[in-house]
Amino acid sequence: MDLRFDHLIHAVSDPERARHAFADRFGWHTVAGGEHPGFATYNALAYFGLPYIEWVGVRKPEVAAERPFGRDVLRVLRAGEGPMQFAVRTNDIVGMADRWSRAGLVHEGPIEASRVRPDGVTLRWRMLFPAQEPGKLLLPFVIEWPAPDEVRLADLRQSGLSPDPAAAPRLRAVHAVVGDLARLRRSMDAYFPGVLEPCESSEQGRGVRWTCGEVTVFVWEPAEGALRRVLDTVGERPFLAEFERTAGVRTRTAADAARRLEAAGAPVHGLWVVTSE
Structure with missing residues (x-):
């Protein structure tokens, strides 16, 4: 199963304000995004090569409440700004949907989506959403872009959306917390078999x-300390x-992750960020 991290979705009330806050704090190259007419959402972005962070907000709450993805963003924002989910990239989203269907796994999609970049280029992609536990977004969704990775990366750099790789930090890890790791593993093993490896306790x-x-x-699944406070x-x-x-990536245990969290300082719009040489 050839899946790669695509992006981290960060729900915020104002994507433009959020991107400028991260640019000011960390010196990131951030860019305006565009409208998602099918979901009543809009975004801003920061690319780190192909992986990126997407700050997404809701344009029309009454419409978003009736749409996949839009309703998830709304629900997260009701609890406060913060990262909500990540997406993994595939080059065979139809094949993945077929495998899920044959296995009897509930899902939504593939769904066609698009937006127009500020430079007038129309981006198109497809998304596949696994069923989630009520009120949770613990599983990633799957995305497929029509162009190969090397073509997309060249376009991002040529258009100025992705910075010079020599000057930009690399996104190496994303951390999440859950209350029941065994339950998450059962769901992940159903939709994404064989991808999880245990960390040292x-x-x-x-x-x-x-x-x-x-x-x-x-x-x-934190037991105590800084990670437990985040979960709570x-x-x-x-x-x-x-x-x-x-x-x-230097992180190996929950204690390592806790030290990284403490080194990050205060979160920005609900996301902690740590950078090291």
Whole structure:
């Protein structure tokens, strides 16, 4: 199963204000996005090569409430701004949907979507949503872009949307917290079999990781300490983005993740960010 981390979705009340806040705090190259007419949402973005962070807001709540994705953004925003979900990229979304159907797995899609970039280029993609537990977004959704990765990356750099790779930090890891890791593993193993590996346990808790292309996704069930406070405060969701200017993810245990969280300082619009050389 060739799946790669595509992007982290960060629900915010005002994507433009959010992108400028991250640019001011971390020096990121951020760009305006566009409208998602099919979902009544709109966005702004920061690319780190092909992986990116998407700040998404709701344009028309009454319409978004009736649409997939739009209603999820609304629900997250009612609890406060913050990361809500991540997406993984495939080049065979129809085949994946067929496999889920044959296995009797409930899903929605593939759904066609599009938006117009500020430079007038129309982007198109397809999305596939696994069934989630009520009120939760613990599983990633799947996205397929029509162009190969190398073509998309060249276009992003040529258009100025993605910065010079020598000057930009690399998104190396995304961390999430859950209350019941075993339950999450059962759902993940159904939709995405074989992708999770156990992490070393520590007094801070236990976790799993998904090496998803150049980005590793960690999911922790915290027992105590800083990660437990995050779970108690913001609930089950992604919370920390880890950047490095050199290759290699150093986090191995929940205690490591807690130290990274403490090094991050205050969150920005509900997302903690840590960068190391």
